[in-house]
Amino acid sequence: MYFHPIEEPDSGQIGYLLADGDTQDAVIIDPPPRSTELLLALLAERRLRLSHVLRTHVHARQPLNCSALSELTGAMLVIADGVGINAACPAKVERAVHGSTLVFGQEVLRVLATPGHTAHCVSYLWRDRLFCGDAFDLGSCADGDDDADAGLLYDSLTCRLFMLPEQTLVFPAHPLRGRRVATLGELRLRSAPLLAGSRDAFITDMTSRRAAHLRHARPSPTAKRR
Numbered sequence: 001m002y003f004h005p006i007e008e009p010d011s012g013q014i015g016y017l018l019a020d021g022d023t024q025d026a027v028i029i030d031p032p033p034r035s036t037e038l039l040l041a042l043l044a045e046r047r048l049r050l051s052h053v054l055r056t057h058v059h060a061r062q063p064l065n066c067s068a069l070s071e072l073t074g075a076m077l078v079i080a081d082g083v084g085i086n087a088a089c090p091a092k093v094e095r096a097v098h099g100s101t102l103v104f105g106q107e108v109l110r111v112l113a114t115p116g117h118t119a120h121c122v123s124y125l126w127r128d129r130l131f132c133g134d135a136f137d138l139g140s141c142a143d144g145d146d147d148a149d150a151g152l153l154y155d156s157l158t159c160r161l162f163m164l165p166e167q168t169l170v171f172p173a174h175p176l177r178g179r180r181v182a183t184l185g186e187l188r189l190r191s192a193p194l195l196a197g198s199r200d201a202f203i204t205d206m207t208s209r210r211a212a213h214l215r216h217a218r219p220s221p222t223a224k225r226r
């Protein structure tokens with residue numbers, strides 16, 4: 001097994017390169033912007049064959065940045081149902097459907113639908129590791145992200161993500177309070193005050209946080225998006 005996080009300093013985005021060390025089959029989850037050259041070098045160095053480029057989510061105003069990688073490697077682009085794709089995108093596309101599995105070499109990823117941060121977010125579970133995009137980024141998710149749906153997020157957290165084992169290692173698309181990995185148990189404790197009340201209370205709380213955030217720091221059109 002080969003596991004290599006790739007963090008892009010300007011955007012703070014983190015992608016994850018996974019591979020079966022025996023068969024040399026590899027996948028990349030959420031490749032950060034401007035990481036194509038680095039990824040190609042890592043693939044060449046390890047003699048890995050990239051079979052899939054997976055996205056946990058795509059924001060409405062954010063272009064898909066992985067078509068170049070798919071085009072250069074022939075890898076299948078995997079994104080959730082409902083995410084629009086530019087007709088000019090040269091990549092072969094496979095839809096990530098809840099409950100489905102994706103195989104690379106002898107490794108298996110399981111797809112979990114975890115909407116909320118955007119309407120069509122998915123997470124990928126691999127061994128004891130969860131790649132969930134921004135699902136646990138409760139600060140920014142409702143704090144000014146136009147794509148967020150607090151009700152869907154509450155359902156994904158309480159009915160799906162927190163149903164996984166406590167020891168599951170969570171790898172986010174951005175550092176969470178400076179940390180790049182946490183166990184699900186740690187995140188459950190951290191989220192407990194927000195999730196202690198009802199679904200309606202969570203939605204109200206998120207809505208008021210977002211309104212306060214917009215009042216104090218309306219993001220400029222050029223601000224980095226998560």
Ligand SMILES: [Zn+2]
Nearest residue numbers: 057117134226
């Ligand atoms: Zn995001």
